[in-house]
Structure formats: C-alpha cells, structure tokens
Amino acid sequence: MTGLGKHSSIRSTVWCTTVLLAVFAAAGIVAPAGLHGEAKMALTITSSAFANGGQIPRTYTCEGQDIAPALNWTGVPEGTRSLVLIVDDPDAPDPKAPKMTWIHWVLYNIPPDAAGLPEAAATGDLPGGTEEGLNDWHRTGYGGPCPPIGRHRYFFKLYALDTMLKGLKKPTKAEVEAAIEGHVLAQAELVGTYQKGQ
Numbered sequence: 001m002t003g004l005g006k007h008s009s010i011r012s013t014v015w016c017t018t019v020l021l022a023v024f025a026a027a028g029i030v031a032p033a034g035l036h037g038e039a040k041m042a043l044t045i046t047s048s049a050f051a052n053g054g055q056i057p058r059t060y061t062c063e064g065q066d067i068a069p070a071l072n073w074t075g076v077p078e079g080t081r082s083l084v085l086i087v088d089d090p091d092a093p094d095p096k097a098p099k100m101t102w103i104h105w106v107l108y109n110i111p112p113d114a115a116g117l118p119e120a121a122a123t124g125d126l127p128g129g130t131e132e133g134l135n136d137w138h139r140t141g142y143g144g145p146c147p148p149i150g151r152h153r154y155f156f157k158l159y160a161l162d163t164m165l166k167g168l169k170k171p172t173k174a175e176v177e178a179a180i181e182g183h184v185l186a187q188a189e190l191v192g193t194y195q196k197g198q
Contacts, residue, residue, distance in 0.1 A: 041074060041075035042075050042186070042188070043073065043074075043075040043076060043077065043158065043160055043186040043187065043188040044073060044074050044075050044188050045071060045072070045073045045156060045158045045188045045189065045190045046071070046072050046073070046190060047069045047070060047071050047072070047156070047190060047192070048069075048070050048072070049069035049070060049119070050069065050192045052190050052191055052192075053191055053192075053193070054192060054193070055192065055193050055194060055198065056069065056144075056145055056154060056192035056193065056194045057069075060144050060145070061144040061145040061146060061194055062143075062144050062145065062146035063146075063196060063197075064144070065120075066142075066143070066144040067119065067120035067142070067144070068105070068117065068119065068120060068121050068122075068142035068144075069119060069192075070116065070117065070118055070119040071085075071116045071117045071156065071190075072115060072116035073115065073116055073158055073188065074115070075186070075188075076112050076113075076160050076186075077160055077185045077186050079162055079185060080112040080160040080161065080162065080185055080186075081112060081161060081162055081163050081164055082108065082109045082110060082111065082112060082161050082163065082164045082165065083108075083110035083111070083112060083114065083158060083159065083160055083161065084107065084108045084109075084110065084158070084159040084161060084165075084176060084180055085105065085106075085107040085108075085110060085117075085156065085157070085158055085159075086103070086105070086106055086107075086155075086157045086159075086173055086176065086177075087103075087104040087105035087106075087142070087154060087155065087156050087157070088101050088102060088103050088104060088154070088155055088157070088173065089101065089102040089104065089145070089147070089152050089153065089154050089155070090153065090155070091147070091150070091152040091153055092147075092152070093147075093148050093149065094148070094149050094150055095149075095150040095151060095152055095153075096150060102136050103134075103135045103136045103172070103173045104135055104136070104142065104143045104144070104145070104154065105135055105141070105142045105143065106132065106133030106134065106135060106140075106171070106172070106173050106176055107126065107130055107131070107132055107133070108130075108131050108132075108133060108165050108168070108171070108176055108179075109129055109130055109131045109164055109165055110126075110127055110129075110130045111127050111128065111129050111130070112160070114127040114130075121142070122141060122142075123140070123141065131165075131168070132170065133168070133170060133171045133172060133173065133175070133176055134170050134171065134172050140170060145192075145194035146196075147194060147195060147196060148196075150195060151193050151194065151195035151198075152193065152194060152195070153191055153192075153193055154191065154192045154193070154194065155189055155190075155191055156189060156190040156191070156192070157187065157188075157189045158187065158188045158189070158190075159180055159184050159186075159187045160184070160185045160186040160187070161180055161183045161184060161185065162183050162185050163183045165179045165180070
C-alpha cells in the first residue's frame, strides 16, 4: 500500500468511528467498549488466602476455625446497583459420583462500592445494607468446606446486578438465583479445592 493509501485508510477509519459514535449518542446508546479506545476491566474476584484453582487452607474449613476467607473484587461495571455472592460445592457428596450442590454461603444486596469482604466476615462485618440468605445448614453465614470424601471444588461466585433484590427474607440460593435472572450485568468466580486430612 502506498503512503497515500495508508492515510486514506486511516481517515476512512476515523470518519467511520466518528459517525458511529454520533449515531450511538443520538440514539442514547452507550458506545461499545473499544470505540473510545478504552479497555473496560472485567469483573474479577480473588482471595489472599488461596489462588484460583488452589487448595483452601484448613483455617477456612470445618477442620480449622471455619471462618470465611478474605475476598476482594475489582471491575464492578457502571450501573451496578448491588452485588450477590454465592459459595457452593457441586461435588457433594463424592466428586466421583456427585448428587447435589451444597450451599456454603449466600449474600445479596452487597453495595456496589464494596471492594470485598474481610477475613472471618460475619453479620457485623458485612458492608452496610448486605443481606444474608440460607446455606444448606439452614442458617445464615459462612460454612466452610467439610467434604465427606475426596477433593471437592468450592465456587465463590460474584454477580453484579442492575437492581436491588427486594421482598426476600433469608432466601435460599435457588430463590436468589431466580430473583437475579435478567438482571446480571457481569459475573466472576473463584474456585478453591479441599480434601480432609490434606
């Protein structure tokens, strides 16, 4: 391609981008990420206690202090009105023959400006406005890994919602999942594993 051709191509690309932005603006539509040259950060959830795919330390299990690990998240999208955190184990009771998903923790209406949860977070440590659902011990709060056999996977799932969840009272995971349907702006997950005696 000649130098003239290169400049013509660049001018054409700039012109097309400008027109697209004008069309989006006129229609009241937010331009897709990338048209402004900005990279939008994806929603992510991490823990200082273990790496994604790594073993959860005994402290956070029924063989230890059974306290919640510290969690941190970034990349909460614009327009988020609340966050939901669900921790579950799809390998119950035996990873070789799973029959159910065991629910360890359910939190909802976490404020969107919260950046995470401290270690050993309990009712009094949760960000203001956060509400609690029921785990499979039929109580609120965190219940740590306690697998009867084999190495299980524990999914820490974070959802960014465009709404607050109203009308729920100590809901189950299924009730929260039904309530968030159609309202998820972004989601992320962190996976830890645990096997007793390891």
